[in-house]
Amino acid sequence: MIIKTKALVVKESIVGESDKYITLFTKDLGKIQAIAPKSKKYDNSLASGTQLFVYGEFMLTAYKDTYRLMNVEIINMFHELRNDLTVLSYASYILEFVAEVAQVEQGGPDNETLLSLTLMTLHSLVxxxxxxxxxxxxxxxxxxxxxxxxxxxxxxxECSRPLREDPENTYIFVYESGGLVCESCIPYHQKHSDISFSTLYTMKHITHTPIKQLFSFQVNATILNELESVCNLYSRFHIEKSFKTLDFIKQIED
Ligand SMILES: [Zn+2]
Structure with a gap:
């Protein structure tokens, strides 16, 4: 059976002399592994179509417990990402992140939305x-x-009390609880961050605006610092993997 799906190459590894394994984040099947034969009977389009960041229409056949790549029609290679080491590092982190969290062989609306978000993010980095x-x-x-x-x-x-929207307010974000808490509910033992009204407003925007419009606003340095601290900790709380690319970004930015 031949399967055709749009997908992004999120991981690549060479196995032996002739074959290459790639991890695809697909629109229809979630995350899958595919073997890309490098033998001479295949032309070079398979070699360029199986590089990291390639987004395209992939034609595959089921092969043992994995997939075998037949053909790739490249839609975007995102090659501009390679012009700058820092940009490339951020883009590599995005791939490492989705390769970790995408569900194996599971399509569906959330999978499609995550793929759209990933592509929009790569476009924005470009x-x-x-x-x-x-x-x-x-x-x-x-x-x-x-x-x-x-x-x-x-x-x-914790107590479902609505939190008043007031530009003068400071809000308390508790990672373990998964959101804001009122002053009477602050847990003693859990890590929390204070955030300003503007940062809260930005977070609401990020979580609710249509994905196509996500990368069309700027923030000042104070908001960015607060946002960074919340995102860092919230993300580390839910995704326990330590990302190699993040360590590298830290090294080059320090
Ligand atoms: Zn409360």
Missing amino acids: KNKHPLKLIRCIFELRALSILGFMPELKQCV
């Missing part, structure tokens, strides 16, 4: 009009929301 840290925060917070960890930002997550 355009390079926003601070890279902001792009990462937008991606992480929205990805976590799609994955079922939408933070509660309207009412106290």
Whole structure:
């Protein structure tokens, strides 16, 4: 049976002299492994179509407990990402993140939305009009929301008391609880961050605006710092993997 699906190459590894394994984040099947034969009877399009960041229409056949790649029609290679080491590192982190969280062989609306978000994020990194840290925060917070960890930002997550919208207010975000808590519900033992009204407003925007419009706003340095701190900790709380690319980004930015 031949399967045709749009997909992004999120991981590649060479096995032996002739074959290459790639991990595809597909529109219809979630995350799958595919073997890409490198033998001479296949032309070079398979070699270029199986590089990291390639987005295209993949034609596959089921092969043992994996898939065998027949053909790729490349839609976008995102080659501009390779022009700048820092941009490339952020883009590699995005791939490492989705390769970790995408569900194996599971399509569906959430899978499609996560793929759209990933592609929009890569486009935004190519355009390079926003601070890279902001792009990462937008991606992480929205990805976590799609994955079922939408933070509660309207009412106290513990007692359901609505939280008044007031630009003078400071809000308390508790990672373990998954959202804001009111002053009488602050847990003693759990880690929390204070965030300003503007940061809260930005988080609401990131979690609810249509994905196509996600990368069309700027924030000041104070908001970016607060946002970064919340996204970092919230993301690490839900996704326990330690990402090699993040360590590298830290090294080059310090
Ligand atoms: Zn409360």
